[in-house]
Amino acid sequence: MTAVITVDALTKTYGKARGIEDVTFDVRKGEVFGFLGPNGAGKTTTIRCMLDLLRPTAGRIEILGMDPRADAPRIATRVGYVSGEPGFPERLTAREVLRYSANLRGNVDLARVESLSARLQLDVDRRVREMSNGNKRKVSIVQAFMHEPDLLFLDEPTSGLDPLMQQEFNALVREAKAEGRTIFLSSHVLSEVDALCDRVAIIREGRLVAVEEMGRLKERAVHHARAKFASPKTPAALAGVEGVSDVRADDDGLIFVVRGPAGALLKALAALDVTDLTLHEPTLEEAFLGYYARPEGANTR
């Protein structure tokens, strides 16, 4: 598949912010690509480099086959952006802000602007300055989607939105995907990524920890498990079994955490006269913690 975004060994260091180091990934045409990490991990820095707002210290970026620096205006015609902290000419009403946006773009169907505003229940006659963060976010979302861009950068798009609007937003993203558009979605809200994304990159402290298919991520994730045995067992029984950690004993048997494939565990349990085994489907949060908890350089397999 064609790469819509190519980021190669991207490093950005500046001021007192941590920045990002040696980040490499690509995003394929038509996928929803999640960019997951806690606040301050470097998500916004990465997005702002791709938008040519920040200039990389090192590395290479290609967006829609073009160079962000040299072709910024041409790229911008095909890109929509929801900023993490959207700002506007503050005296204007939402309608005026959106009209200014449409004016700058020049190829916008104003009926689409209206239908998007209506779907998000945006009061377009209010001054942006008087709006809550959630409503400012809505203005930003309409700005990003109004010109039906081929590629969308969404930086924490739903923060401040109420649950109903989050659903509406999710619907917008799914529609965009169905129309063949590519979406780059940064988030620390795991359920959002879980619901929307095909692949996920996880970033921590400025470094990319993993890029995975959504399903694989869950597979590799942390499972909480419980095993019951015919006779009582001490935690030592599972010592040294690959992928198993945090073993505790209680009245019913052993409770522990499994990372990665469960093969080694099953072999060990079979030899231990196991009567019952429960593996909990991990939430994305646990999947996420699975990557985070791993010490530097260690491998789960």
Next chain:
Amino acid sequence: MSQRLLGSVFQRTLRDQQRALFGFGLGLVIYVSFIAAFYPTVRAQREQFDQLIAAYPPALRAAFGITDLGSAAGFLSAELFSAMLPLVFLIYAIGRAADVVAGEEERGALDVLLTHPVSRRRALAGKAGGLAVGLAALAVLLWAALAVGGFVVGMGLDLLRVAEVVLLLLLLSYAFGSIALLLACFRGRKGSAVGASSAIAVASYLLYSFGSIVDALATVRKASPFYYYAASPPLTATFEPAHAAVLAALTLVATVLAFWAFERRDIGVG
């Protein structure tokens, strides 16, 4: 199409100035009217005023632009053009220039603007152009207020000379406005851009003023932009095109550097 894009940012910048222009314009008209209304009194007591002025040390008179209070031109130079008008125009120019780049940047609006199909160069051109036109509108209004006020109280002003001094004032405000623009484009902090350009303006004013009093500073004062505004005032002396050219050149250099800096730096990290 690109022309229209430039037009959008330009128009936006002009519209964003509406309130400020209205406020400053109204203030200017009221102040000019007040000063003009005061003139007949000064003229009636011309002799006393002249004696009073003659008692000042000559250097002080020069420093404060006081030549001949009784004449309309001397009166306007001293009351308006020596300090008050430069102050008003510089406040406007410095404040707005820092705001259109660094203020918008701090509010997050510059991010959003630059992710539209507008290059940084065009965005800055639209902003600088809108600002230049806003200041020019203020200058035209000032000229008109002086023309009307002068006519009403019978000052007998030479309106071409008034136009010349207003032009110098406009160029002075362009010069300091472009310095503020440069600092805002260089670092993206509104507060520091306003603070540093104001400090440069005050230092320039002091350098020129002291340079007019202290002989040792007579040459050094030529380093001050105020020299090219005030050394040969069109109202009481003659308009020096070369002085206007120096201010225009300073504006040009600072503006070119502003584009250069803005093109190169990170947006929104201050």
